[in-house]
Amino acid sequence: MPKTNMKDTIKNVSIDLFYKKGYFASSINDIARAAGIQKSSIYYHYSNKEDILFDILKTAMIDLDSKLESRLAGIKKTEERMRTAIYCHTLFHMRRQKEVLISDSELRGLTVDNYKIIIEMRDKYDRKFQSILKKGMDEGVFAENNYKILSNAIITMCTAVSIWFNPHGQLSKEKIAQIYADFNLKAIKV
Amino acid sequence: MPKTNMKDTIKNVSIDLFYKKGYFASSINDIARAAGIQKSSIYYHYSNKEDILFDILKTAMIDLDSKLESRLAGIKKTEERMRTAIYCHTLFHMRRQKEVLISDSELRGLTVDNYKIIIEMRDKYDRKFQSILKKGMDEGVFAENNYKILSNAIITMCTAVSIWFNPHGQLSKEKIAQIYADFNLKAIKV
DNA sequence: GTCTATAGATGGATAGAC
DNA sequence: GTCTATCCATCTATAGAC
Missing domain, CATH: 1.10.10.60 (Homeodomain-like)
Structure with a gap:
């Protein structure tokens, strides 16, 4: 124990x-x-109240990023990388529902230095999605479009699953993540 | 003046x-x-601090709903109704960025009675999206799927535009709303 | 309709004993 | 490593004058 x-x-x-x-x-x-x-x-x-919040937010961000990295390892095809990234992101936002909801609504509780650290981690993570999406457009597997806007749209949709997801609902976390991946892939493919 | x-x-x-x-x-x-x-x-x-918050949230919700109703008036085709609803919702969440962000993060500031009133208005609004989406699936213009999940996915994506939208960015609100409508229509169509 | 003054509770944080 | 005791700032809200 x-x-x-x-x-x-x-x-x-x-x-x-x-x-x-x-x-x-x-x-x-x-x-x-x-x-x-x-x-x-x-x-x-x-040392103070903010320190607790910062600890929670930092851990969540580190875990989110490392999950993505380990899931993406070894996958070469851009379409499959995008699908995996969306699936992984959505799943994480159901499995760690409380922490990610805190991350999305309590950032203002941080003082400037800590705020910058979290935002930088988040931007770095976001750029990974952007780069996969852009690569797919360059390769011609995804329809040409504003990749930053679409990347924001996709990430925020999958992040927001944490708002409405009910752990006692009928569909499993994995099934919902699958629906989200299919939905977004269909929307971005040529 | x-x-x-x-x-x-x-x-x-x-x-x-x-x-x-x-x-x-x-x-x-x-x-x-x-x-x-x-x-x-x-x-x-x-009468108290919460009253100010409640006033803000109620007004935003009433305005959001009445914008949708007036935009939908007279439109018959289900696909066009869905497109209009998504466009309207997204546009509102950029035009009234501050209020909708408050709506999405400060609901906990309300006491039970006021909370229930806002949630009920929100549910009623959400059901309008669900019903259009379901109708499209029944008619065969949208691909068969879990309409509640997809409706949540679409609404939260379009709501979240308020998080990242920058009024000083290059793209106009209308252009972004257009991209969002196209993206989601492509994803749900057969 | 706005002011001054203040009640009364609660907040984050520290000092120092054990 | 947890306790009791306390400081001091700040909070929401009210009373009553103008």
Whole structure:
């Protein structure tokens, strides 16, 4: 059985709270109560409230990017790379629903330096989609179009699955990711 | 020239503040300062802070729905109705960027009763998209698929244009709405 | 309709004991 | 590593004068 780590506990209850009530509406006191400790004890593990948020956002971004990289490894065909990227992105946004929703609505809770770090990671990730899409257009497998606009459109659609996805619904995460991949591939192909 | 109405001023500066800093991070004091009055004067126009948020969200939802209705009026062909709905929804989410972004991230600021009212309006609006999409599938002009999933996918994609759209970018709002309509129509057609 | 003044609660964060 | 106690800033909202 895994060692109970208080820092992880704080992080996990914070994910729940930020997801349910939002970052600003969740107090240090709320977090402490959920973690079963006094609020001052939080500061032994994290230097301040923003630090918890930053930890959550950074971890989510790192995991998202590494999932993409490992899924894409070895795939050569551009069409298949695009399909895989969309499938992977959509699946992640259902599996890690709470964290990605926090990522998308609580960025304003970060001070400038931390904000820049997350935005840079996100831009780098986005450019991977853009480059696959552009390559497909150059190769003639995808219809010529504004690749930045389409890339934004596709990524935001697949990101937003986290907003409406219901874990207790009828369709599996994998089936929904499949529908999303098919939908977008059909739209971009020549 | 239009009469300067303090209630409207409060509403407008609140839209700016909620958009920039978020609802919980914006204080009554911030709003008062931006409106050029003392914070106690806010309470002459609105009974509390949530009332301002609710006013913003309700107005946005009413306007969104009435835009759709007037655009759809007289259009018979299902494919054209779908195209118009997508175009209209996307355009609105660029024209009213701030308000719709608040709508999508600050719903948690509402108490239960107000929350229910907004969600009900939103569901009713969503069902209009679902019904057009389903009709197209029944008629055989759209490919058979899970119409609820696809409807969610399309609506959230077009809603999310508000996240990345840059008013100072090269493409016009109308051009982007056109790209979005074309993209989605291509994806759903048989 | 806007002001000054303030109540009353809660926020993030720190000091220092154990 | 967690506790009690507390500081001080800020928050929403109200009372009552003008």
